[in-house]
Amino acid sequence: xxxxxxxxxxxxxxxxxxxxxxxxxxxxxxxxxxxxxxxxxxxxxxxxxxxxxxxxxxxxxxxxxxxxxxxxxxxxxxxxxxxxxxxxxxxxxxxxxxxxxxxxxxxxxxxxxxxxxxxxxxxxxxxxxxxxxxxxxxxxxxxxxxxxxxxxxxxxxxxxxxxxxxxxxxxxxxxxxxxxxxxxxxxxxxxxx
Amino acid sequence: xxxxxxxxxxxxxxxxxxxxxxxxxxxxxxxxxxxxxxxxxxxxxxxxxxxxxxxxxxxxxxxxxxxxxxxxxxxxxxxxxxxxxxxxxxxxxxxxxxxxxxxxxxxxx
Numbered sequence: 001x002x003x004x005x006x007x008x009x010x011x012x013x014x015x016x017x018x019x020x021x022x023x024x025x026x027x028x029x030x031x032x033x034x035x036x037x038x039x040x041x042x043x044x045x046x047x048x049x050x051x052x053x054x055x056x057x058x059x060x061x062x063x064x065x066x067x068x069x070x071x072x073x074x075x076x077x078x079x080x081x082x083x084x085x086x087x088x089x090x091x092x093x094x095x096x097x098x099x100x101x102x103x104x105x106x107x108x109x110x111x112x113x114x115x116x117x118x119x120x121x122x123x124x125x126x127x128x129x130x131x132x133x134x135x136x137x138x139x140x141x142x143x144x145x146x147x148x149x150x151x152x153x154x155x156x157x158x159x160x161x162x163x164x165x166x167x168x169x170x171x172x173x174x175x176x177x178x179x180x181x182x183x184x185x186x187x188x189x190x191x192x193x
Numbered sequence: 194x195x196x197x198x199x200x201x202x203x204x205x206x207x208x209x210x211x212x213x214x215x216x217x218x219x220x221x222x223x224x225x226x227x228x229x230x231x232x233x234x235x236x237x238x239x240x241x242x243x244x245x246x247x248x249x250x251x252x253x254x255x256x257x258x259x260x261x262x263x264x265x266x267x268x269x270x271x272x273x274x275x276x277x278x279x280x281x282x283x284x285x286x287x288x289x290x291x292x293x294x295x296x297x298x299x300x301x302x
Contacts, residue, residue, distance in 0.1 A: 026269070030269050030272050030273075033273070037275055040279050041284070041285060052279060052280055056273075056280060063273060066265075066266060069265060069266065070262050070263055070266040073259050076259055077259055080259070111273060111274065111277055114273065115270055118266055121263050121266055125259070125260065128259075129256070144249060151256065158264075158267055165271060168274070168291060172281070173277065
């Protein structure tokens with residue numbers, strides 16, 4: 001039952017979770033949200049909505065925590081992309097930071113920040129795979145070349161999807177005092193529409 | 194199977210095996226120093242192929258390891274975005290456009 005699954009966050013004074021527990025908690029919460037979304041979308045079960053809002057309400061730091069593994073991947077990619085080139089290694093994080101700020105705009109909600117992070121991560125992974133392909137194009141076999149092209153296509157689709165979702169959320173939720181924005185934000189406001 | 198075949202009359206004969214239309218075909222190369230040279234060149238080629246395969250495998254594994262957290266981020270962000278939209282009263286129409294859900298009419302209306 002939901003009451004038995006109450007999540008404890010470090011900010012609430014509860015003991016801090018280990019990385020493994022935290023990852024498991026994230027996975028469980030996302031699986032639960034996925035199940036509720038399926039109920040709403042496929043079965044038209046609107047009774048799932050209060051529970052969905054409750055979960056969003058229970059995990060105010062989830063959006064921020066989701067960014068950590070992606071940041072680690074980004075650092076690894078920067079290292080691999082830049083190689084020994086110190087200039088690239090120094091300037092690339094700044095470029096990505098500037099991109100984040102530009103896309104995030106003024107005072108983005110935690111959900112928007114997460115979606116911006118996703119756009120930046122997918123954009124950079126696309127650049128990374130294209131660069132690797134371009135660097136090795138002369139020594140690749142047809143099979144290897146196809147493998148790289150498939151990976152680039154996948155990265156491209158993933159990036160477009162990230163941009164589309166950010167645009168949708170901006171268009172539909174921006175400027176509204178929605179339950180969704182409030183539930184994901186750190187500070188909870190009860191007068192949501 | 195060893196590529197060196199011992200003949201009845203004595204001596205070793207170097208052979209190469211390859212698949213042609215699903216069947217193993219054996220090519221007889223020869224004996225003596227020339228055969229030994231051919232065997233060395235073949236071994237060198239095999240070693241290079243194996244090196245290349247290993248390098249490709251490692252590169253693929255490395256890319257997959259880099260992609261995994263990004264895939265996770267994408268999936269999680271999508272779930273949260275959809276949850277936020279649904280909680281705000283939207284519904285996705287045929288897995289495409291998001292539309293505002295219609296309010297149910299009360300019986301008095």
